[in-house]
Amino acid sequence: MLRTGSDYLEALRDGRKVYIGSELVEDVTKHHAFRNTARSFAELYDRKRAAENIDTTSYQEGGERFSSWFLMARTKDDLRRRTETHRRVANWSYGLLGRSPDHVASFVTGLALEPDLFEANRHGFGKNLVGYYDKLRRGDLFASYVVIAPQGARDPQMYQREGKKVPTLQVTAEKDDGIVLNGVKMLGTATVFSDELWVGNLLPLAPEQKGQAVTCAVPMNAPGVSIWARKSFEDYAVSEFDNPFTSHFDENDAVVIFEDVEVPWERVFLLDDVVMSREMYFKTPSHVMGNHQAITRFHEKMKLITGIAYCAAEINNVLQVPAVRDTLAKLAALEAGLEAMIAGQIEAAEKNKTGFLFPNRRQLYAALHWCTNNYQQVAEIVRELLGAAPFQMPADCTVLADARLRKTFETYWSVAGTGAVDRFRFTRLAWDYLGSELASRHGQYERFYAGPQFVNALYNFFNCPWGERKAAIAAIMEGMAEPTPKVSLGAAE
Numbered sequence: 001m002l003r004t005g006s007d008y009l010e011a012l013r014d015g016r017k018v019y020i021g022s023e024l025v026e027d028v029t030k031h032h033a034f035r036n037t038a039r040s041f042a043e044l045y046d047r048k049r050a051a052e053n054i055d056t057t058s059y060q061e062g063g064e065r066f067s068s069w070f071l072m073a074r075t076k077d078d079l080r081r082r083t084e085t086h087r088r089v090a091n092w093s094y095g096l097l098g099r100s101p102d103h104v105a106s107f108v109t110g111l112a113l114e115p116d117l118f119e120a121n122r123h124g125f126g127k128n129l130v131g132y133y134d135k136l137r138r139g140d141l142f143a144s145y146v147v148i149a150p151q152g153a154r155d156p157q158m159y160q161r162e163g164k165k166v167p168t169l170q171v172t173a174e175k176d177d178g179i180v181l182n183g184v185k186m187l188g189t190a191t192v193f194s195d196e197l198w199v200g201n202l203l204p205l206a207p208e209q210k211g212q213a214v215t216c217a218v219p220m221n222a223p224g225v226s227i228w229a230r231k232s233f234e235d236y237a238v239s240e241f242d243n244p245f246t247s248h249f250d251e252n253d254a255v256v257i258f259e260d261v262e263v264p265w266e267r268v269f270l271l272d273d274v275v276m277s278r279e280m281y282f283k284t285p286s287h288v289m290g291n292h293q294a295i296t297r298f299h300e301k302m303k304l305i306t307g308i309a310y311c312a313a314e315i316n317n318v319l320q321v322p323a324v325r326d327t328l329a330k331l332a333a334l335e336a337g338l339e340a341m342i343a344g345q346i347e348a349a350e351k352n353k354t355g356f357l358f359p360n361r362r363q364l365y366a367a368l369h370w371c372t373n374n375y376q377q378v379a380e381i382v383r384e385l386l387g388a389a390p391f392q393m394p395a396d397c398t399v400l401a402d403a404r405l406r407k408t409f410e411t412y413w414s415v416a417g418t419g420a421v422d423r424f425r426f427t428r429l430a431w432d433y434l435g436s437e438l439a440s441r442h443g444q445y446e447r448f449y450a451g452p453q454f455v456n457a458l459y460n461f462f463n464c465p466w467g468e469r470k471a472a473i474a475a476i477m478e479g480m481a482e483p484t485p486k487v488s489l490g491a492a493e
């Protein structure tokens, strides 16, 4: 079933416990910190099922229709359909909803391709996982995830000295009907807006951290779950004109606290295995499929940023300057290069052991490395092209509502080819995307969404066929001449 935007909004009114500062939010869909972004997510659901998109953004199986991000790919065309769906979702949200409903769903779909891995952990867990995947796709549910332990977990001795428990999330009891969780987990991007929360570990655990090795899922309104949202940027948007993106696309990030949260067995997928608790994402196509969404979204962002760069050059009347053209050419090349990296992942798709296709692992990690390392430089280049324009504009758009001031504004702020109001509109758009507090958060997001850089580097290191690379060097060395005492190169007979 493909649900409507209003079904989605209705589901958000489920009594979930969201704190914004000390305030307990009664209704996420009505609160000024969240309501517009909630509507933006709802709009994704409506656009996905609209006649012009439905054939791409969904697929049919057994007479039922499901969102394409749940599609288990058997052909390259299936993969193309998944990618095009990610692309449209990112396009509709300007690349600003990193954890849109297609992100975690892709992780879960990748895991569900290999249920045996979970069955090997405990009898029944493989079935639980497949059942959960099916529940998500049948309900067209939106899951976010918390897969990182809090910094406080890094010095367990400190807590032991004080006779306290380490605050990170762990299993505190196993009962006949399920497990009990206590502790904290981070960082739930879009968790305020999701239906479900996936709980797991994307960073390694030490052997003694068995209690933390739990992978499960909880509904957002599960008793004992509280969501501590960060500052809402949406709440501080001046107006839709002044902050066109901040006012509607602040997906928020939240720390999630678990206090005696009871999780029934059918929602538990792995326990006690510190290695597999992380490895599950890499031994299956899960991590690759989830991050394929991330880089496809990033590419939509690159296209928009490149557009901002071109418009800035045009409005600032510097398009004819060779150095500016060089800069634009560089951006265009980077954007097209990323598009090629995404397409290449499908052309060189890999098959998992149960016979399903997924994007090429090495190429995905190369693109991820590129995206996470280059966003700030790209943003910086375009901010430079904007010059001082963002700071020449009036404090807010109320100026335009005053006939006398508007006339003055139109007289003095217009430039060749662009009227003052359009220039105002463009600079607001550009600065909200690249310079605002939302933009700054995006800089951090693009750097960290897939974990810290040293970990991203390792994905590339470990997946490179170094043996082949070494063998090629060894073959050349084998064919090289024996060392001779005389240098004969170029010497006359």
Ligand SMILES: Cc1cc2nc3c(=O)[nH]c(=O)nc-3n(C[C@H](O)[C@H](O)[C@H](O)COP(=O)(O)OP(=O)(O)OC[C@H]3O[C@@H](n4cnc5c(N)ncnc54)[C@H](O)[C@@H]3O)c2cc1C
Binding pocket: 099, 145, 146, 147, 148, 151, 186, 187, 188, 189, 190, 253, 441, 444, 445, 448, 449, 450, 451, 452, 453, 454
């Ligand atoms: C905006 C945003 C959204 C996020 N969304 C999610 C989400 O949806 N779900 C989720 O689970 N997580 C999410 N995260 C969390 C993200 O995965 C973590 O921030 C990331 O793994 C880094 O962990 P940390 O913040 O604890 O940094 P730390 O581990 O404390 O690292 C701090 C700094 O030290 C460096 N460092 C630490 N150890 C080493 C080392 N051994 N070698 C070299 N350098 C090192 C790091 O590179 C980093 O620069 C999000 C983060 C951000 C910023």
